Every structure is written in structure tokens, then in C-alpha cells.
Amino acid sequence: MKPAKINVVVEGTTRKASELAEPMRQAVITAIDANRHKPGALLPILHAVQDALGYVPPESLAAIAHELNLTRAEVYGVVTFYHHFRDKPPGRAVVQICRAEACQALGARALEAHAKRTLGIDFHETTADGAITLEPVYCLGNCGCGPSVLVDNDELHARVTPAAFDKLVKAARMAT
Amino acid sequence: MSASSIKIYVPCDATALALGAESTARAIAETARTRGIDIELVRNGSRGMFWLEPLVEAATPGGRVAYGLVKSADVASLFDADFLHGGAHGSRVGAIEEQSWFKHQERLCFARVGVTDPLSVDDFIAHGGYAGLRNALSLSGADIVKAVTDSGLRGRGGAAFPTGIKWNTVLGTSAEQKYVVCNADEGDSGTFSDRMLMEGDPLCLIEGMTIAGVAVGATQGYIYLRSEYPHAHRALNAAIANAYAAGWLGADVCGSGKHFDLEVRRGAGAYICGEETSLLDSLEGKRGQVRFKPPLPAIKGLFGQPTVINNVISFASVPIILDRGAQFYRDYGIGRSRGTLPIQLAGNLKRTGLVEKAFGVTLRELLYDYGGGSFSGRPIRAVQVGGPLGAYLPESQFDTVVDYEAFAANGAMLGHGGIVAFDDTVDMAEQARYAMEFCAVESCGKCTPCRIGSIRGVEVIDRIRAGIEREKNFALLDDLCDTMRNGSLCAMGGLTPDPVLSAIKYFAEDFAVR
Numbered sequence: 001m002k003p004a005k006i007n008v009v010v011e012g013t014t015r016k017a018s019e020l021a022e023p024m025r026q027a028v029i030t031a032i033d034a035n036r037h038k039p040g041a042l043l044p045i046l047h048a049v050q051d052a053l054g055y056v057p058p059e060s061l062a063a064i065a066h067e068l069n070l071t072r073a074e075v076y077g078v079v080t081f082y083h084h085f086r087d088k089p090p091g092r093a094v095v096q097i098c099r100a101e102a103c104q105a106l107g108a109r110a111l112e113a114h115a116k117r118t119l120g121i122d123f124h125e126t127t128a129d130g131a132i133t134l135e136p137v138y139c140l141g142n143c144g145c146g147p148s149v150l151v152d153n154d155e156l157h158a159r160v161t162p163a164a165f166d167k168l169v170k171a172a173r174m175a176t
Numbered sequence: 177m178s179a180s181s182i183k184i185y186v187p188c189d190a191t192a193l194a195l196g197a198e199s200t201a202r203a204i205a206e207t208a209r210t211r212g213i214d215i216e217l218v219r220n221g222s223r224g225m226f227w228l229e230p231l232v233e234a235a236t237p238g239g240r241v242a243y244g245l246v247k248s249a250d251v252a253s254l255f256d257a258d259f260l261h262g263g264a265h266g267s268r269v270g271a272i273e274e275q276s277w278f279k280h281q282e283r284l285c286f287a288r289v290g291v292t293d294p295l296s297v298d299d300f301i302a303h304g305g306y307a308g309l310r311n312a313l314s315l316s317g318a319d320i321v322k323a324v325t326d327s328g329l330r331g332r333g334g335a336a337f338p339t340g341i342k343w344n345t346v347l348g349t350s351a352e353q354k355y356v357v358c359n360a361d362e363g364d365s366g367t368f369s370d371r372m373l374m375e376g377d378p379l380c381l382i383e384g385m386t387i388a389g390v391a392v393g394a395t396q397g398y399i400y401l402r403s404e405y406p407h408a409h410r411a412l413n414a415a416i417a418n419a420y421a422a423g424w425l426g427a428d429v430c431g432s433g434k435h436f437d438l439e440v441r442r443g444a445g446a447y448i449c450g451e452e453t454s455l456l457d458s459l460e461g462k463r464g465q466v467r468f469k470p471p472l473p474a475i476k477g478l479f480g481q482p483t484v485i486n487n488v489i490s491f492a493s494v495p496i497i498l499d500r501g502a503q504f505y506r507d508y509g510i511g512r513s514r515g516t517l518p519i520q521l522a523g524n525l526k527r528t529g530l531v532e533k534a535f536g537v538t539l540r541e542l543l544y545d546y547g548g549g550s551f552s553g554r555p556i557r558a559v560q561v562g563g564p565l566g567a568y569l570p571e572s573q574f575d576t577v578v579d580y581e582a583f584a585a586n587g588a589m590l591g592h593g594g595i596v597a598f599d600d601t602v603d604m605a606e607q608a609r610y611a612m613e614f615c616a617v618e619s620c621g622k623c624t625p626c627r628i629g630s631i632r633g634v635e636v637i638d639r640i641r642a643g644i645e646r647e648k649n650f651a652l653l654d655d656l657c658d659t660m661r662n663g664s665l666c667a668m669g670g671l672t673p674d675p676v677l678s679a680i681k682y683f684a685e686d687f688a689v690r
Contacts, residue, residue: 039479040441042461047403047442074462081463081620082444084403100365101560102596104610105523106551138447138614139363140404141371142191143594144226144521144528154406158194 017063027052028060032067042068042078046085055086090133091126093172096150099136102143111147114162131173181214182260183235189222189375190407196247197230203248207255221376223272223290224530236262242269277546282508283532284516285493289376295414297422300379306424308495312387313432317347320391324494326502328514333359333487334562334591336580342484345474346392349482354394356385357478357485360401361443361450364563366594369518370488372530374408378415382438384491386429387498388484389436397438400455403445412440447618451666452485454620465620466666489518508534513579521547523596540574543597554599558683562591564614565671567678568607587678604683609637611675619668626669629660643689
């Protein structure tokens, strides 16, 4: 059920972070410089890149591999293993709906169907206007007050009815 | 703030924020300012009574007085009612410690959560914090480990392995570098005690990990935190910075000459990384795939070095053991389940939240006395305990006692102590299908029974529900579950059959053709 992820583009891929196009160049160099001294630096670097750009650009993997003395295959293997990392820019707001059992017990399945229908997209897709990316998430630790929704990995919502969902999507569209 | 200012507590716990605590806090600060009233706003953890969140408390001269379900629109009327001195108001709850829901709990691990300012080292110490570490610093590593062993503490992450035995193995190794790793990848649905502890009393976790480091001779600790917990991430980083500044972390822990460094690392949305060996691979910057055991992490763990790896609640239970003694902790509980368990009431219940009780309470007491029955008002039909790999239990099993062995005897698992209730609208065939689907999404892919078995499991359940060769397919599902249970490398594939088979066993009527 994992989404199709990165298509590796080999031709034209630079192995040097300094040769990447902006704003990728700055994000990748900053992420590497801030974390390369850490044992097990790859995840912190990938997080820093995604925090800065909203995704981990496929064209940055060769440079990250080169800087960490890893093969491109190793970096590709890691970035595609984790659900958190995206290979393309998300919409202006990322809306994650919890699919897990505690939220199911309070109507998460209906909320999921409502969200897909009203936004006209499936999970891992972005609305045509580029405003909202919809993602599934498996537990947000808000299991006492579901259904739960997390916006932009920061703003948690509890007891989200379909009407409340419409409201928070409207607010997310207005804010961006 | 002047000495005369009154302390007002508004939680910064993620669930409280999701229910509006931020705008409540802002409204209180703003109203106090415009009315010229001197208050000190403290952002505490949650008391764990979610149906009352946002729960505001005023520290009156006569003690703390709570007001429940306080929305920003209610704030002006609270000031009008002089809530700063405990005035009467429709939302007035009174003293939290006097509420029967709270009064009968045994809060050892969660003693400070909701009470103190989570980020204040001074407040932490004023409420008994660091007393355990102070004692530990005067003991030998072996004596610290002995206290943990004698307390009877077992791993609270779910596997319930004796914590002291783990620590003793690491203590007995000789290595240049040992590690202490906290498994804060709390991915089980229905569980949030790790999150609440990390947001509400992060210094307790830091103290527990420091004690572990001192005990086994490890100088570096990591907290592997799931990426879905942004609030806990901020709280931990701030608390770690404050602990360093106050001399409780670093090269000379509290002037003892002992060295302990601590860093938070974020996971990246992989449930399997809650399995300890996957977590270690992930910390090393690799795909989070399960390792073969042996070697045990205690001998060859992070970067191949001896590693203590425990759950948040296991570490957070250690300070009180070192403070009050192994016997004090051991006196709580029943059978081989000693001490207390922070139980999480989740899903379709009226009063959800955190109940810390000594082992021995029944599921029924938790669901009805604490939980108040279902949120929807309909009968509770099924509960799932122990996360997505836990069995579904019907009403006939509700007298099961919270005890690792009692749950195991019923083919269930206490796990991390999360209880998810479902009312009678639940479709158990759908839940069984979801268990397989979840395993397919989250399998690390290393072993075939889990990686392929889960996908086949979804297909077989779909065929049963569609009425295609039902008897054959039930037999096939049984066989498949047997293969997954006995052939998988870790609990992910090994326990996924539990929710599936328990759903069939107890709720067979839901598998009829529709």
C-alpha cells in the first residue's frame, strides 16, 4: 500500500551539493553541514531537507550520498522506506487524517471518505489548486478525542466531524 | 511576576491544545492584562481528564481550583466570577485531587504530570524530581541495577521483559562506548501515555535515562521520538536544554564527575521502528528493518555497542524506585506484574484519558467506572487492548484483570496499556481486514510471512466477505495466520493474527456474506 515514490533520474544528476539548483542547494548544504558530524546522520539530514523544502528532491539524493560516503542506492533505500519523506513538493497545507483504530471507533472511516470526496483527491494527492495535500497517518496520540487531524505537522485537531473538517480546510486555504 | 501574582494553569498537552487550550490561554492572558490583574500563566501537562479539557486551574490560597471545558468565550465570565479565588461558576470542578476519578488512582510515574511546569527544573526538584538520581549517584552501578531488578519493573513498551535484567546484561559488558536509548516511537493506536509524559514531565524521562546511564556506564543517550509528535519534540528539546543549563546533563552530572549526554532523534513515520532492533537501525541512519536476535541489543545494540533500550514509561518509572526504594514500588501490583501502569482510555468512551493504577484493576472497572461507558451512548461491543496487534475482546472478557499474565492467558496482550473501546456499530470483519492492511502498510519487508502474508490476508478476508468459497478461505486464513504467527521475525507479523482471529472467534456473525 506504500505510495509509488521516487523515480531515480540518473542523467544530469550532480554528485556535488554545490551544483544543485536553488533553493535546493542551500537547503541541502545547510542540512549536511548541521548534521554530518552526528553518528547516524542520514535521517537528521533528510528531516532538515524536508523541513526546509517540504520534500526531499530526488535530484538531491546523489549529493547527500556523496557527502556521507554512501551509495545512492543506500540513500534511495532509506528515503523510500519512511512514510514521512515526500519526493515532490506538497500543497500549501498538508492535512493528515488518522486512520488508526481509536479514531475508527469514533468515525474516522466516514471522515476519510468525506475528505476524499469533498477535496476530490485520494491520499498522497494534492488538490488541483495546489492548496491541500491529503495524507493518511497511523496514530497521532490523540486517541481519547478522535477523529484526529494534524495540519502541517503542527496543528492538532480533536473530535473532527465532517463539518469541522470543512472548516479547518477552509481555514488552511485562507492561511496560505 | 510579583509575589502576589496568582498562578493560573492551562495545559500545553497536545490533546488539550487540540480541544482549544491555546486560545483559552491567550484569552486569559489578554483579559488579565486589560483588567490590570497580575497573574502568572503556567502551561502545565494534562491531568488526563480529557472530557474536561481545556481544564484551567487557579492556585488559590486554599489550594488549586479547577474549571473544566473552558473555551476562550468563557474566560470573561470566569474573571467576573473571580475564579482567581475559586469563585462559583458553571464550569467549576473544584480540587482535582478530590474528584473520585482522580482520587483512586495511584500516580507514581505521573505524579507531576499536570501539576508542575514541565520545563522548569526548579519546579521539578520542588516536587521530588532528581531525588532518585541523587540517590543513584551515591550507589554503585550494580546496586542501582539491583534496585530496578528488585522493584519488579517490567518493560512498559509492551513486551514486559524485566528491566533490571536488561540493565544487568549491559552492566556486565565491557565496551569503550555504551548507549542508553529511549523508545519513544509510541505508534500503537490507543496509546498516548508516552506523549503525555514527554509533554507533561519530560524531566522525569531525562532523569530515568540519566540513572540508566550512570548505572551501566553509558555516556550517550538518544530519545527516538516519532515524527507525529511535534509538541513532545519541542518539550523534550527545551527540557534537555534546561537540564544542561542546570548541570543535570553533560560532562559532570550534578557535580558527580559522571558524564551523560542526551539527544532527541526524530523517526519518520514507520510503525515498525517501535520494534527495538528496527529502531536501532533507524537511529544508525538506515532503513528501519528488524534485526535477527541474538545478538541482543544489550550486547550488540546501537552501532554494535552494548545498549540499554527501554520505553518512555519504563525509564520514567525508575526515578521513584531509586527515590523511594524497590520495596515501595514492588508493594503495588499483583502476581508478577509489580508497580503501576499508566492506562490509556481511548476510542468510544465518555471519559477518556489517563488512569494510572496498580496492576489488578479489571477491564470492566476501567471501561465503566472510569470510562463512564461509551461516548455514543450505545453498548460497548468490543475493546482492543495493546494496540493494533492486540486481540479484540467481547463483553464476556471484560472481567480480565490488568496483569500481563492474565491477558496472555486469554490470548490477549496488555501491551502498552492502551484500551480502545468500540460501540455496537463496529463491523468486526472490517476491523480484521484493517489489521492485515495495517501490517501490509507498515511491514519492514524483511521476512516473507509478514510482507506477503499480510497482503494475502487482506485478499482472503475480502473473499470471505464476498462469499467466495467461504469454508476454504476460512481454512486458508487460519493456515496463513499460523504461518505469520510462527514464521515472522518479530511481533509485527507474529501478532497481526491476534486481532484477526479474535474477531472471528468472538464476532463470527460479522463475517457473514453481505
